[in-house]
Every structure is written in structure tokens, then in C-alpha cells.
Amino acid sequence: MVRRGKPEDGPILARLHSQSFETGWPEADFATYLRSDQTTDQVWVLDDPPVGFSVVRHLVDEAEILTLAVEPAGRRQGRGAALLRAVCEALSQLGVGRLFLEVAVDNEAAIGLYRRHGFVDQGVRRAYYQRRGGERVDALVMAYDLPAAH
Incomplete structure (x- = not known):
């Protein structure tokens, strides 16, 4: 099940992010995204309590995945794919045509x-x-053309 994030998810999302990336985002960042009344910032959460999440920023017909993470024990079980599909479907319903991301x-x-x-x-x-x-790593920029919502 994928749902919109709630303010009380912040501590769990910060923990999941720090388990997934060398430099995790602080809880305060998640609190900002989760309390944002901007429709441009969205947090999508997989399961309850969360085992994965994605933070997405969108503007008009384009969006960017800022981060996507699944707890280490849940990887390679289709959870990331389910989350990604749900995010793409939700964005398509919002009229987003193109989705971008950066990945190491x-x-x-x-x-x-x-x-x-x-x-x-x-x-x-x-x-x-x-x-x-201190090592610097390149990011691959990727894009996906979302199917039009029906």
C-alpha cells in the first residue's frame, strides 16, 4: 500500500534515509516536506509503518524524484518497484508528463x-x-516519459 506521508512519519523516514544513503537527511528536512502546504513537494510512503518512501517535487508537467529509499531488509523484494510504480501513477494523474532523477x-x-x-x-x-x-561521485541524470492519465 502506498499513501501520502504524514508529519508523524518524519522520524521513520529520516532513519530509513540514513540506512540507505551515506549522507542521510536530517529529521527536520522530512518535517518540512511533510508539513509543506506546497503542492509541489510530495512524500509517498510504502506501507504503515513505512518501509520505503519517495520525496518528489513537481511543477506543472515535470517532476523530479529527490530521493527514494527502501529499508535494507526489504530490498530485492519488489518494494522499490511498487513504490516507483505508485509514484509514477500518482504523478500521471496530476498531469505530469516527464519525471527526472539523479542517481550515483x-x-x-x-x-x-x-x-x-x-x-x-x-x-x-x-x-x-x-x-x-571527501570523494566526489558523478550522478547519472535519468528521465521517464509518463503515460497520459486515462
Whole structure:
């Protein structure tokens, strides 16, 4: 089940993000997204309590996945794919035609997930991510043309 995030999800989402990325977002960031009355920022949560989530920003007919994460124990079980499909469907219903994201070039699992769902490479942002040790990693920019809502 995928639902919109609620303010009380913030601590869980911060924990999931820190388990998924070398530099996790602080709880305050999630609180901002979850309390935003801007329709441009949306948080989609998988299951209750959350085992995965995505933060999306959209404006008119384009959107960007800012982050997508699934708890480590739930990976490779179709949860990320289910979350991605639900987010794409919701965005399509909102009239979004194109969805973008950036992913670290060494995140092969995520790149595979996105390619299996129709995302195509658009370019590379050099030295986009900074790792804890100071190493810089390129980001692959990917895009997906969403089907029109029926």
C-alpha cells in the first residue's frame, strides 16, 4: 500500500534515509516536506509503518524524484518497484508528463530499477555527490516519459 506521508512519519523516514544513503537527511528536512502546504513537494510512503518512501517535487508537467529509499531488509523484494510504480501513477494523474532523477553512477541496484521501469540516461553531473571521505561521485541524470492519465 502506498499513501501520502504524514508529519508523524518524519522520524521513520529520516532513519530509513540514513540506512540507505551515506549522507542521510536530517529529521527536520522530512518535517518540512511533510508539513509543506506546497503542492509541489510530495512524500509517498510504502506501507504503515513505512518501509520505503519517495520525496518528489513537481511543477506543472515535470517532476523530479529527490530521493527514494527502501529499508535494507526489504530490498530485492519488489518494494522499490511498487513504490516507483505508485509514484509514477500518482504523478500521471496530476498531469505530469516527464519525471527526472539523479542517481550515483555506482548505485547499480537503483540504476537497474530505474532502467527496468523505462528511465533513460540523459547525461552526467560530474562530481555531484560528496562521500564522507571527501570523494566526489558523478550522478547519472535519468528521465521517464509518463503515460497520459486515462
